[in-house]
Amino acid sequence: MASTRRELISLIEQGVIPTEQVAHAVQASGLHPSNRAWAVFIDRLLLWLGGLALAFAVLFFVAYNWAEMGHWLRFGVVQAAMVLAVGIAIWPKASPMVQRLALTSATLLVGVLLALFGQVYQTGADPWQLFFSWAALTLPWVWVARFELLWVLWLGLLNLTVGLYFRTWGGPFGVLSSSDAALWGLFWLNTLALATWEWGARYRNWARQWAVRLLAVGSGVPMTLLTMTLIADVGLVWSPVLAVYSLWLAVLYGVYRYWWPDVFMLAGGCVSVIAVTTLLLARLLLWEGDWQEGSLMLMAIAVLAMGTGAVVWLKRLHQEASQ
Amino acid sequence: MTRNGDDFKAKLSQANITLNEPIKPLPLETPWFVRALQAFSGWLAALFLLGFIAMGMVFVVESPATSMGLGLVMIGAAYALLRRARSDVLEHLALAVSLAGQLLIAWALVEWWEASPYSLWSLLGWSLFGLQCVLAMVMPSQVHRVFSAFAASLALYMALAMSVMAPVASGLVLLAMTLLWLNEFRWPGRFKDVQAWGYGLLLGLLVIQWLAHSGQALPLLNDMTDSAWAGLKSWLNVALIALALLLVFLRVFQNLLSFRGRWAAYACATALLFVSFHIPSVGQGVVVLLLGFAIGHRLLVGAGVLSLLLGIGSYYYWLDSTLLMKSLTLLVIGGLLLLLRWALRQWLNTQMATQGDGSLDRDA
Numbered sequence: 001m002a003s004t005r006r007e008l009i010s011l012i013e014q015g016v017i018p019t020e021q022v023a024h025a026v027q028a029s030g031l032h033p034s035n036r037a038w039a040v041f042i043d044r045l046l047l048w049l050g051g052l053a054l055a056f057a058v059l060f061f062v063a064y065n066w067a068e069m070g071h072w073l074r075f076g077v078v079q080a081a082m083v084l085a086v087g088i089a090i091w092p093k094a095s096p097m098v099q100r101l102a103l104t105s106a107t108l109l110v111g112v113l114l115a116l117f118g119q120v121y122q123t124g125a126d127p128w129q130l131f132f133s134w135a136a137l138t139l140p141w142v143w144v145a146r147f148e149l150l151w152v153l154w155l156g157l158l159n160l161t162v163g164l165y166f167r168t169w170g171g172p173f174g175v176l177s178s179s180d181a182a183l184w185g186l187f188w189l190n191t192l193a194l195a196t197w198e199w200g201a202r203y204r205n206w207a208r209q210w211a212v213r214l215l216a217v218g219s220g221v222p223m224t225l226l227t228m229t230l231i232a233d234v235g236l237v238w239s240p241v242l243a244v245y246s247l248w249l250a251v252l253y254g255v256y257r258y259w260w261p262d263v264f265m266l267a268g269g270c271v272s273v274i275a276v277t278t279l280l281l282a283r284l285l286l287w288e289g290d291w292q293e294g295s296l297m298l299m300a301i302a303v304l305a306m307g308t309g310a311v312v313w314l315k316r317l318h319q320e321a322s323q
Numbered sequence: 324m325t326r327n328g329d330d331f332k333a334k335l336s337q338a339n340i341t342l343n344e345p346i347k348p349l350p351l352e353t354p355w356f357v358r359a360l361q362a363f364s365g366w367l368a369a370l371f372l373l374g375f376i377a378m379g380m381v382f383v384v385e386s387p388a389t390s391m392g393l394g395l396v397m398i399g400a401a402y403a404l405l406r407r408a409r410s411d412v413l414e415h416l417a418l419a420v421s422l423a424g425q426l427l428i429a430w431a432l433v434e435w436w437e438a439s440p441y442s443l444w445s446l447l448g449w450s451l452f453g454l455q456c457v458l459a460m461v462m463p464s465q466v467h468r469v470f471s472a473f474a475a476s477l478a479l480y481m482a483l484a485m486s487v488m489a490p491v492a493s494g495l496v497l498l499a500m501t502l503l504w505l506n507e508f509r510w511p512g513r514f515k516d517v518q519a520w521g522y523g524l525l526l527g528l529l530v531i532q533w534l535a536h537s538g539q540a541l542p543l544l545n546d547m548t549d550s551a552w553a554g555l556k557s558w559l560n561v562a563l564i565a566l567a568l569l570l571v572f573l574r575v576f577q578n579l580l581s582f583r584g585r586w587a588a589y590a591c592a593t594a595l596l597f598v599s600f601h602i603p604s605v606g607q608g609v610v611v612l613l614l615g616f617a618i619g620h621r622l623l624v625g626a627g628v629l630s631l632l633l634g635i636g637s638y639y640y641w642l643d644s645t646l647l648m649k650s651l652t653l654l655v656i657g658g659l660l661l662l663l664r665w666a667l668r669q670w671l672n673t674q675m676a677t678q679g680d681g682s683l684d685r686d687a
Contacts, residue, residue, distance in 0.1 A: 005619055007331040009352070012511055014345040016332075021340050022511040028338030029331070031619040038575070039667075041616050046664035049631075053657030056635060057650045063639075064646035210625075267356045274364055293379035300371035300419065307364025308415045314357045315411070322351060 004031050047101060055081070055105040062116045071120050078116055082109040089141075103145040107138045107153065128164035131157050148211050155193055159218065162189055180229065183222040190218035191248075198260065216265050223248050224272040231279050235288075249273070263318050270310035278303055355522075355622075358466050365415055365466070369422030376423065383427070390431035397424030398458070405464045414464060421458075421467060425474075428454065448482025451475075465519045472523025473530075480531045490556045493531045494563025497607050500524035501567040501614055504623065505574050525626055528611070532604055532633050561599050564606040568592050571614050587670075591663070598656055604634035 008029050011017050017025045026032070033041065058081045062074065088094055089102035111134045118125055135157040142154045166182035194215040200206035227245045236242075249269055256265035281302055285295035332342060376383055376393070383389045401421030408414040429451060436446040455475035459468050480492040503521040508514050572592065576585055599606025608631030615623025638649060 004331070006352070009514075011332070011335075011342075012508070012514065016342050016345055017335070017511075018341060018343060019511045022508050024338065025335055025340050026508050028335055028340060030334070032575075033616060033619065038616075043664060043668060045612070046660050046667070050657045050660030050664060052635075053653045053660060057653035057657055060639065060646045060650035060653060064650060066647060263354060264356050267354075267360050271360055271363065274360075274367075278367060291378070293375050296371050296375040296378060300368045300375060303364055303368040303371060304412075304415055304419055307361060307368065308412045310364070311357055311361050311411045311415065314360070315351070315353060318354060318357070319351050 004029055044097060047097065051101040051105055055085075055108045058109060059112050062112050062119070065119060074116060074120070075113075078109060078113045082106055082113060085109060100145055100147045100150070103141050103147070104150055104153070107141055107150060110134055110138050111157075126164070126168050128161050128168060131161040131164065135161060148207050148209070152211050152214060155190075155215070155218075158189055159186055162186055180226060183226050183229075187219060187222040187226070190215050190222070194219050198255075202260070213264055216268060219248075220252075220268050220272055224275060227272075227276050228279050231276065231283055235283055236280055245276075257317075261317070261321050263314055263321060266317065267310075267314050270314065274303065274306045274310065277306060358469070361411075361415060361418070361466050362470055365418035366422055368415075368419035369426065372419055372423040373426050376427070384430060387431040387434035390427045390434070394424040394427030394431065397421065397427065400424075401467075402462060405462060405467065408464070414466070418464065418467060418470075421462070422470075425454070425458075442485050445482050445485035448478050448480075448485065451478035452482055454478075459520055459523065465515060468516060468519035469523040469526070472520045473526045474523075476524055476527025477530065480527075480534070488556050488559075489531075489535060490560040491563070493528060493535070493604070493607060494560040494567075496524050496528045496531065497610060498563050498567045498570075500528060501570050501610065504614055504618055504620070505570055507618070525611070525623065528607070529626060529630060529633070532607070532630060532637070535604065535637060557600060561596055561606070564599050564610060565592070565596050567610050568595070568606075568613070571610065571617055575617050587667070594659070594663075604637055605631060608632075608634045 008017075008026065008031060011025075012022060058078055062078060066074070085102045085106035089099045089106060094102065111130075114130050114134055114137075117123065118130060135154060138154065138157075142150050162185035163182050166179075166185055194212065197206060197208070197212050197215060201208035201212065223245055226241050230237075230239055230241045249272070252265060252269045256262040256269075278299070281299055285298060289295055336342060383393050397420050401417040401424065404413055404417035404420070408417060429447070432447055432450050433443070436443045436450075439446060452475055455471045455478055459471035459475060462468060462471060476492075476496045479495065480489060483489055483492040483495075500521055503517050503524065507517045507521065510517065569592075572585075572588060576588075595606055595609055608627055608629075610627075611630050612624055612627025615621070615625075615627050639646075641649070644652075
């Protein structure tokens with residue numbers, strides 16, 4: 001799909017396809033899906049929409065907290081739905097797509113069951129415990145499903161666990177540093193997941209598409225925020241944050257420039273550097289300076305220079321990668 | 324040209340398309356994330372530039388006419404720069420100058436409309452919508468066109484939200500976006516422009532949906548006034564989704580599907596519109612998904628999935644119905660969709676078997 005579109009566009013741009021024949025070329029190129037492709041697409045769309053609608057129906061039902069309905073009946077509804085989903089997943093005649101949908105639904109239903117447990121017995125458990133239990137209980141299914149989307153959902157649960165844990169208990173230095181601690185937690189979690197996924201993609205043929213990019217964003221955003229917090233609070237002083245940030249940038253550059261070239265990752269690094277440097281300049285020129293119009297002009301020029309430099313460099317890398 | 328490229332050329336030649344020798348060197352397409360970085364730094368630089376003007380030339384911001392004049396001059400300068408720009412540096416500079424100029428114009432408009440007896444935000448929304456539409460048409464830069472189309476969709480949302488007609492804004496943006504993407508190659512000389520507008524509207528559509536989902540329809544909009552059309556907003560939204568869906572169907576049906584298949588598709592569409600009325604914003608997600616698949620655009624398909632997820636999330640917080648009713652609605656819809664799938668599989672597998680085309684399970 002994507003490569004046909006790319007080829008077609010490049011031929012139109014080069015003037016290879018005469019203007020009056022572009023419409024015909026679009027038809028002949030195979031860009032538009034065939035009857036069969038439509039049939040498969042609609043089949044999958046109906047399957048996923050239908051399956052997820054049923055799983056969400058159970059979720060909404062539990063959230064309604066119907067007082068007239070007995071506890072056992074409510075547990076029965078959720079557990080029956082979960083058993084049904086797992087039963088479909090292990091049914092030998094189910095196609096791999098149906099099995100994946102069933103396991104995804106079952107994973108969602110475990111969370112619903114845990115929420116219902118907390119709702120009925122008023123356990124007083126912290127929210128992070130719910131998400132942690134959810135992630136721990138569903139790991140075996142996620143493992144056997146070998147499904148990218150489900151892994152990302154599972155990692156999302158772990159992210160929530162880490163964020164909520166530090167919001168509740170704070171970091172090693174108390175509740176005041178809970179925000180920083182949560183950012184550290186998210187950074188290490190997503191960086192570890194990213195490294196594992198990249199290793200798997202390299203040596204175990206794991207799918208390496210949007211999920212890796214999402215994890216890289218999950219790793220880069222907390223690190224950048226930590227560095228920006230440091231600069232906003234105390235300025236550019238020696239700190240473990242600065243050391244880790246520098247190391248993170250160096251590893252990002254080394255890995256995605258030479259080991260596994262990926263312009264998206266490097267672009268993310270550029271955005272991070274621009275954001276951090278702009279904040280540092282703002283601190284030096286504006287907060288510690290005296291808000292002169294010349295400083296603002298200087299900032300504008302600096303941002304323009306950094307942005308342009310990054311775009312020129314990234315375009316060059318993209319050109320190298322394309323060749 | 325790669326091997327894939329040679330195969331592709333051979334395919335076109337077989338379809339009796341005369342292929343010329345390249346008259347231009349192959350331009351390397353800039354990835355979307357590099358364009359996003361360009362827009363981000365341009366926007367950031369524009370803010371500092373505006374700060375410089377506000378501090379260095381206070382008389383400019385104190386007078387709406389001067390603000391407006393300088394804003395127009397800056398946009399004109401940006402236009403001239405973009406016309407001549409052969410380097411990233413100039414394009415970047417022009418983008419920042421133009422954005423700062425637009426902010427100055429917006430500032431002048433706020434000053435002017437404040438004295439008006441009509442709603443400030445509605446007037447501002449319509450004015451900015453007009454400005455951004457013009458800029459999207461004339462500015463000779465793809466990044467600028469994407470940004471202007473995006474800003475135009477948000478301005479339209481702001482204008483309509485003031486009359487409690489926010490859902491109509493997303494319907495209109497969806498319809499405009501569908502028209503653009505379905506006709507992306509109609510004008511071969513300007514297909515890049517059409518794509519840029521399409522991307523801008525797509526981004527706008529997702530942001531509007533997110534604003535509706537978060538329930539914070541722009542914090543500034545706290546003086547909404549009910550209009551005579553407000554009661555029809557849900558119907559109008561469904562009508563606009565139906566129109567967008569019909570356009571997608573007409574394109575798909577040009578060379579595909581039998582008579583029975585078309586009627587099956589129309590039946591599914593009717594069911595979808597019924598769902599859209601009860602679950603707002605799910606319909607638009609499905610239209611974006613179908614549109615993306617119909618024109619072979621993976622990014623649109625991904626955006627459709629995202630829109631659908633946002634739609635289901637919004638449904639949870641929708642206050643017009645209890646969670647029990649929502650649960651029952653989802654149960655019925657889920658059951659019907661799976662039943663529909665089963666029926667379609669029976670029918671399609673029979674068709675494919677008679678045509679010797681295998682079964683759907685081959686691709687599952």
